[in-house]
Amino acid sequence: xxxxxxxxxLASLALAIARAIAGPTLFDRVLAxxxxxxxxxxxxxxxxxxTGRPEFLDLGLTYGLLNLIGTLAVLKFxxxxxxxxxxxxxxxxx
Amino acid sequence: MALMTLLAITTIxxxxxxxxxxxxxxxxxxxxxxxxxxxxxxAVDVAMTEASVGAGISTVxxxxxxxxxxxxxxxxxxxxxxxxxxxATVAAVLVWGTLSLPPFGTxxxxxxxxxxxxxxxxxxEETNVPNVVTAVLADYRGYDTLGETAVIFTAGIGVMLLLRxxxxxxxxxxxxxxxxxxK
Numbered sequence: 001x002x003x004x005x006x007x008x009x010l011a012s013l014a015l016a017i018a019r020a021i022a023g024p025t026l027f028d029r030v031l032a033x034x035x036x037x038x039x040x041x042x043x044x045x046x047x048x049x050x051t052g053r054p055e056f057l058d059l060g061l062t063y064g065l066l067n068l069i070g071t072l073a074v075l076k077f078x079x080x081x082x083x084x085x086x087x088x089x090x091x092x093x094x
Numbered sequence: 095m096a097l098m099t100l101l102a103i104t105t106i107x108x109x110x111x112x113x114x115x116x117x118x119x120x121x122x123x124x125x126x127x128x129x130x131x132x133x134x135x136x137a138v139d140v141a142m143t144e145a146s147v148g149a150g151i152s153t154v155x156x157x158x159x160x161x162x163x164x165x166x167x168x169x170x171x172x173x174x175x176x177x178x179x180x181x182a183t184v185a186a187v188l189v190w191g192t193l194s195l196p197p198f199g200t201x202x203x204x205x206x207x208x209x210x211x212x213x214x215x216x217x218x219e220e221t222n223v224p225n226v227v228t229a230v231l232a233d234y235r236g237y238d239t240l241g242e243t244a245v246i247f248t249a250g251i252g253v254m255l256l257l258r259x260x261x262x263x264x265x266x267x268x269x270x271x272x273x274x275x276x277k
Contacts, residue, residue, distance in 0.1 A: 013100060013127075014100060017100055017103065017104060017123060020104075020107075020116075020119060020120060020123055021103070021104075021107040021120070023116075026113075026115050026116070026119075029115070029116050029119045029120075030119060032119070032123070033119040033120075033122050033123050036122075036123045036126050036127070037122075037126050037149065040126040040127070040129060040130050040145075043130050043133075044130065044133055047133060047134060056133065056138055059133075059138060059141070059142050059145075062142060062145065062146065063126075063129075063145050063149075066145055066146055066149050066150035067126075067149070069150050069153075069154070070122050070149055070150055070153040070154070073153055073154045073157055074115075074118065074119060074153065074157065077157045077160070077161070078115070
């Protein structure tokens, strides 16, 4: 059962990467990158159960946090053109 | 092996991609794939480092670089045969080097024969550290780790000095230079 799940995750990983390469807009790419991060977590969990060592699940938590940071950084950069943007400071300047 | 194929596809896409935003995102995807490959190879700690440095920190650092430089790569100047040749030669030498390595996962490889049994048997009584990896890193290879930390510390100081110098120079020019840098 876990092997089937792993194959399915690999297939969806390939689809997400195809979208990241082909994606016409930036948001397709951001979403595909986020999906790849999520699928990496799932693959880690399934592979842990497949080899009988599910204690690697803790690493999945780390991956989840990192994935969030990366996606947030990209989106914030795209919205403001700057990583250290402070909304209040921008309003005051205007 | 499917993971390795996806890794190769992502690498080629990174090389061919002209929009640098896309390159940053593809690089994040690449390091998540690389972390998955490392997990399959049973190197979980390396995988966690790869995911945190590759997908987390370097995405942010690359975006900061994009803020300073700009979003589009310039056109390729010319066909370069000599770099291609040197890269191919180095790759051939590396592959040739892996041929004489012992097969993956064999118990009697030289790396498992030299000092590893002593570490595994005596680390608790010699160092009183329950975790073997920590004992090796911080006790048996203490000077090595100290040197690594000194190198990273020096690199951090250098980067901080460079960044502060750039900021100090830009300030007197005022707003016009700032908008030029934001382009």
